[in-house]
Amino acid sequence: MSVLVVVECDGGEVKKSSLEVASYGSQVAQMLGTTATAVAVGEATEANLAKLGEQGITKVLYDSEPRLKEFVNGAYTKLIATAAQKEDSKLIVLANSNIGAAVGSRLSIRLEASLATNVVALPQTEGGSFVVKRGVFSGKAFADVMLEGDRKIIAVKKNSIEALHEEGKTAQVESFSAQLTDADFADAPKEVVMQDQAGGVLLPEADLVVSGGRGMKGPENWNLIEDLAKALGAATACSKPVSDVDWRPHHEHVGQTGITVSPNLYIACGISGAIQHLAGVNSSKVIVVINKDPEAPFFKAADYGIVGDVFDVLPKLTQAVKELN
Amino acid sequence: MKFLVCISNVPDTTTKITFTPDNKEFNKAGVQFVINPWDEYALTRAIELKEAQGAGTVTVLNVGEADTEPNIRKALAIGADDAIRINAHPKDAFFVAKQIASVAKEGGYDVILMGKESIDYNGFQVHGMVGELLSIPTVAPAMKLDMSGNTATLEREIEGGKEIVEVNTPFVASCQQPMCEPRIPNMRGIMTARTKPLKVVEPTTDAPRTEVETFALPPAKQGVKLIPAENAGELIKLLRNEAKVI
Known part of the structure; x- marks a missing residue:
């Protein structure tokens, strides 16, 4: 079993929030005495995925199906569920983004996992329990939440974890197919409209x-x-x-x-x-x-x-x- | 068309959050509870769509104890036709999703709407769980929702833009601004709400999958360091050399 980390990519680059998620996942893997595997979604390059080694990731699964470049809830959920089964992952870590929350909530039902979103710190795992700190009351407070059961999913809030940078370490990129069919893309968007960034920052x-x-x-x-x-x-x-x-x-x-x-x-x-x-x-x-x-x-x-x-x-x-x- | 609108009962947005002395529970004393602001978009949009179609029903669903009924009545006053209250404390997102899915299965609803998240526990989870439990699509978070026959066109917010998504009924959508202008009850609505049906149903036996152990408030700030306005440029130096954030 390994910890499975979902990394979101855009225009070939791994998003900064996903570098934090990868760092979170590899640190929890170390606490649990295992390794962290990533599964990539969005438009990625093999070279950038290999660099996830710097965040402590050992292996990256990458399905080159071109329709995965844009977010499709059904397809992403199946891709990650398939990766979790292949890796026998008991813990999945994703970003607390619109993608992470949409996919994480469906996965929690499909994989019968407990789910915590908006997580801001590494878990406490003393005595076999698994407790995470998450933001509640829209940023006015925090709650320590115990996750029950054998399988767990965590969505990590941006900028709450420092990304690791272990220069020169590389992850092994492995091609992987979730055997996605047209039916998995049934809820694909008709159109994607991006805001005019004009060199601005999201x-x-x-x-x-x-x-x-x-x-x-x-x-x-x-x-x-x-x-x-x-x-x-x-x-x-x-x-x-x-x-x-x-x-x-x-x-x-x-x-x-x-x-x-x-x-x-x-x-x-x-x-x-x-x-x-x-x-x-x-x-x-x-x-x-x-x-x-x-x-x-x-x-x-x-x-x-x-x-x-x-x-x-x-x-x-x-x-x-x-x-x- | 049958609409099911799920609402949460949450502390008013102006509430100063405090906890019981053991930090195990939210301190409700003196707190005004309201319909979760995100859910107001779902409720008003469902009513608007029903009115546009000239037929159908809007049912409001809340998982909560008897003290949530004033806000359920408020939803009826805004324009929902009837209401269901699952008589249980909303223990966690999974528990709530199971209750909603159970009601939805029985009632055969075409459109299930709710807010993006509740402003108390901020899970942003229930919509996806309900969709998966019912094996129907979920669109979250939705900024726009139009219906034409059994097909809905939605705008889904993504980081840095939006997607145009088409789904057929039945589906789940979680709503946010600028979907509509949330309505407030008028006098006639308040009068008719008193006699609209509010059914109380006992919960399913599903156990929650998460449990809050303790709550905590964020650490207080050390106090503000003021820089004179005529020396504003000094701030930038402090941000670089002292705070080290630029």
């Missing part, structure tokens, strides 16, 4: 985030947010009131009823810090708040703060980043 995968609130006064001022984000290589985000009035698209809405992010750096510009917004960002490693109101509740949750006008402060910050680079 919010769910971002290490750095610059976010704007109502204090930005209108969508026409978002160039100030975008300039700083571009200089830093950061993604842009916004608060709920901003997406509610369509200043920004809803997929940028960070908070309890939007997306939860946990970047290394979150810069909040003109956001007062309602409890629902804080829930979506408080697992960020460093929080910077810029607000002209010194009483804004967000300052209590911040590491660094500037009491000042965003229209005055943001250009100065962008300039300082450019000078530093």
